[in-house]
Amino acid sequence: MLRLPRSPEAWLTLVIIGMCLILGVATDTFWTLANAFDLLNASAINVIFAVGLLVVLIAGGIDISFAVAASVVQYVTALAVMQIGGGNWPIALLIAALVGFGLGAINAGLIHYFRIISIVVTIATFNAFFGFLMFFTRGVSIYNLPDWWLDRIIFFEHETASGDFIEIRLPAVVMAVMVLLTWFLINRFNLGRQLFALGDNPDGAQRIGINVAGMHFLAYGWLGVCAGIGGLMQAHYVQEVVPNALYGRELDVLAAVVLGGARLGGGKGTILGAILGVILIAIAENGLNLLGVSPYAFKMVVGAVILIAITTSNLDTRGLLSRRQRA
Amino acid sequence: MRTLFNIGRSELAGLSALLLVVLVLFGLTTPRFWSLATFQSMTFQIPELGLLTLAMLIPILSGGLNLAITFIANIAGLTMAWVLQSFGGPEAGSLAFIIAIVAALGVGALIGWLMGVIVAYTNAHPILVSLAFMIFLHGIGEYLTRGGDISGFPLFVATMGHGTVAGLPVPLLLFAFCALVWHILLTRTPLGFSIHMIGSNQRASHYAGIDTKRVLTLIYTLSGLMCAVAGIVMLARFNSVRVGHGEAYLLITVLACFLGGVDPFGGFGRTVSVVIALVTLQVIATGLNLLGANQHLATALWGAFLVMVMVVRWLWTRYRPKEIYDRDRGRPRGPAPPTPPGIRVRTKAVR
Numbered sequence: 001m002l003r004l005p006r007s008p009e010a011w012l013t014l015v016i017i018g019m020c021l022i023l024g025v026a027t028d029t030f031w032t033l034a035n036a037f038d039l040l041n042a043s044a045i046n047v048i049f050a051v052g053l054l055v056v057l058i059a060g061g062i063d064i065s066f067a068v069a070a071s072v073v074q075y076v077t078a079l080a081v082m083q084i085g086g087g088n089w090p091i092a093l094l095i096a097a098l099v100g101f102g103l104g105a106i107n108a109g110l111i112h113y114f115r116i117i118s119i120v121v122t123i124a125t126f127n128a129f130f131g132f133l134m135f136f137t138r139g140v141s142i143y144n145l146p147d148w149w150l151d152r153i154i155f156f157e158h159e160t161a162s163g164d165f166i167e168i169r170l171p172a173v174v175m176a177v178m179v180l181l182t183w184f185l186i187n188r189f190n191l192g193r194q195l196f197a198l199g200d201n202p203d204g205a206q207r208i209g210i211n212v213a214g215m216h217f218l219a220y221g222w223l224g225v226c227a228g229i230g231g232l233m234q235a236h237y238v239q240e241v242v243p244n245a246l247y248g249r250e251l252d253v254l255a256a257v258v259l260g261g262a263r264l265g266g267g268k269g270t271i272l273g274a275i276l277g278v279i280l281i282a283i284a285e286n287g288l289n290l291l292g293v294s295p296y297a298f299k300m301v302v303g304a305v306i307l308i309a310i311t312t313s314n315l316d317t318r319g320l321l322s323r324r325q326r327a
Numbered sequence: 328m329r330t331l332f333n334i335g336r337s338e339l340a341g342l343s344a345l346l347l348v349v350l351v352l353f354g355l356t357t358p359r360f361w362s363l364a365t366f367q368s369m370t371f372q373i374p375e376l377g378l379l380t381l382a383m384l385i386p387i388l389s390g391g392l393n394l395a396i397t398f399i400a401n402i403a404g405l406t407m408a409w410v411l412q413s414f415g416g417p418e419a420g421s422l423a424f425i426i427a428i429v430a431a432l433g434v435g436a437l438i439g440w441l442m443g444v445i446v447a448y449t450n451a452h453p454i455l456v457s458l459a460f461m462i463f464l465h466g467i468g469e470y471l472t473r474g475g476d477i478s479g480f481p482l483f484v485a486t487m488g489h490g491t492v493a494g495l496p497v498p499l500l501l502f503a504f505c506a507l508v509w510h511i512l513l514t515r516t517p518l519g520f521s522i523h524m525i526g527s528n529q530r531a532s533h534y535a536g537i538d539t540k541r542v543l544t545l546i547y548t549l550s551g552l553m554c555a556v557a558g559i560v561m562l563a564r565f566n567s568v569r570v571g572h573g574e575a576y577l578l579i580t581v582l583a584c585f586l587g588g589v590d591p592f593g594g595f596g597r598t599v600s601v602v603i604a605l606v607t608l609q610v611i612a613t614g615l616n617l618l619g620a621n622q623h624l625a626t627a628l629w630g631a632f633l634v635m636v637m638v639v640r641w642l643w644t645r646y647r648p649k650e651i652y653d654r655d656r657g658r659p660r661g662p663a664p665p666t667p668p669g670i671r672v673r674t675k676a677v678r
């Protein structure tokens with residue numbers, strides 16, 4: 001019997017390769033450098049969110065509030081730089097990281113000191129953040145962002161033989177930095193091992209002397225930083241700050257990260273898997289676009305792709321067999 | 328089981344006291360609060376959120392989650408609208424109406440069944456499965472309706488959404504009936520017992536002879552069925568169907584369940600407490616509305632309110648008299664006490 005790959009990363013890679021092959025045959029624009037770089041630039045923000053969420057999932061928690069937290073950060077940062085009359089990228093990034101960390105720390109504090117389960121806390125803070133944001137801003141968007149915020153920053157530009165431009169823009173570079181930092185955090189630092197330990201066995205982690213409070217603040221704080229910086233990039237990408245623009249993004253990112261093999265419950269997950277999860281969904285949307293499918297059908301196909309990926313990778317064949325034998 | 332219900336009782340008393348406090352507070356600060364009109368508007372608003380919360384309750388009790396509830400309700404509503412339209416829209420008769428309702432319930436149950444089968448027969452987490460269903464159903468709904476509204480139903484459909492029987496709104500009566508069914512199902516039937524046991528420990532339930540796959544499939548089928556009821560009520564209330572309608576209710580239903588004392592890991596929770604939590608949330612929203620604040624402030628305060636209740640619960644488990652054994656929350660720091668037999672130990676948990 002054909003053995004299916006056991007690791008979610010290998011399985012996702014197979015699915016992605018299969019999709020790429022089909023799209024390559026069906027369209028003549030999918031296999032172009034320009035399209036690959038478009039994909040890269042467009043999915044940068046979700047990857048930034050995804051690696052942050054991955055850290056929390058590894059530590060055994062879950063966070064629903066990060067996307068609306070990113071909206072809060074966008075708004076606060078925009079108001080702050082306009083208040084100080086200008087500002088620049090370093091200042092904005094610093095403010096965004098600090099505010100993001102602060103919002104993450106609220107979650108961590110409630111989870112740690114009051115022993116409330118993370119999904120309860122973050123559903124509460126999701127409503128609190130979003131409600132207060134919409135209440136205080138009255139749902140008004142900010143369009144007059146400073147010029148430095150709106151100007152496209154292109155790190156690398158190249159004109160291909162066919163006349164298309166391939167570009168690496170700011171979000172992609174920031175994404176690479178955040179991915180690298182997160183990779184170091186969870187794979188190369190002792191702190192990362194402690195996060196895995198906490199997620200795998202909270203009681204055990206506490207008994208071997210891991211600073212559980214510190215770990216909670218690290219995980220949710222790091223997601224807050226990623227959310228803040230991702231939010232900044234999203235505002236740069238769409239050239240405006242809309243208070244409810246990121247509402248609902250949390251579940252899309254969660255689906256991508258869990259699809260990439262991060263375990264709800266903690267102790268398991270890889271950066272590669274999280275990125276592959278985001279890429280799978282991005283390629284599905286990109287491919288539909290190139291195939292000329294009606295945009296109304298996008299979500300349907302993306303949902304179906306996720307469902308197929310879940311069902312095929314997790315199908316417990318032994319369970320099915322034993323049931324059939326019993327019957 | 329006895330201690331379980333004692334904990335449930337103290338929880339219920341606390342929640343009722345809280346509701347009373349909120350009622351008195353708004354009564355003192357808002358002159359128009361204690362009026363018939365206020366309570367009538369509340370009784371019309373509770374059912375939609377309430378029915379969706381009931382649909383969320385059973386999956387949470389089993390240790391899962393159903394994130395697709397709002398879109399199952401939408402799709403069921405669409406089915407009903409489609410049947411009514413194919414029988415002539417406003418001219419459709421009562422037979423068409425009955426067929427439409429049966430079709431809507433059937434579609435809701437079918438989607439739930441499919442979700443249940445995937446949850447039961449793959450090792451995928453219900454959050455992931457229902458999330459995928461949510462995205463898929465959202466897409467299918469948008470594809471079919473092109474993001475528009477569908478309206479044009481017989482007159483009596485609107486009457487069903489706004490009419491009253493003996494002074495009580497029809498949707499409220501329907502909600503009360505469904506809540507009663509859920510209460511009986513969960514406390515008085517073997518299926519209810521199995522749902523609680525699966526929520527406590529799925530593997531142990533399997534070893535104890537519960538057909539966990541069958542029960543899991545049933546859990547999500549029932550959840551889908553209740554979503555369809557919510558979808559029908561929404562159709563009748565607004566006299567139209569739009570995909571995405573009620574989307575914002577999704578996380579509120581989870582909030583209501585947690586506020587009602589349902590254990591986020593499953594296994595423990597009571598329908599009555601959840602209903603009281605729902606009423607409390609609605610009183611807050613209506614009261615704030617009368618004070619001139621908008622729905623967004625109410626949403627924010629719902630979140631703050633949940634945190635507050637959880638903190639009070641933590642204080643209570645920490646400083647209450649010692650004779651009631653504290654399950655696993657608010658344990659004093661230091662080495663864990665030995666676990667008495669019969670109390671589940673959780674080694675793996677989303678925290």
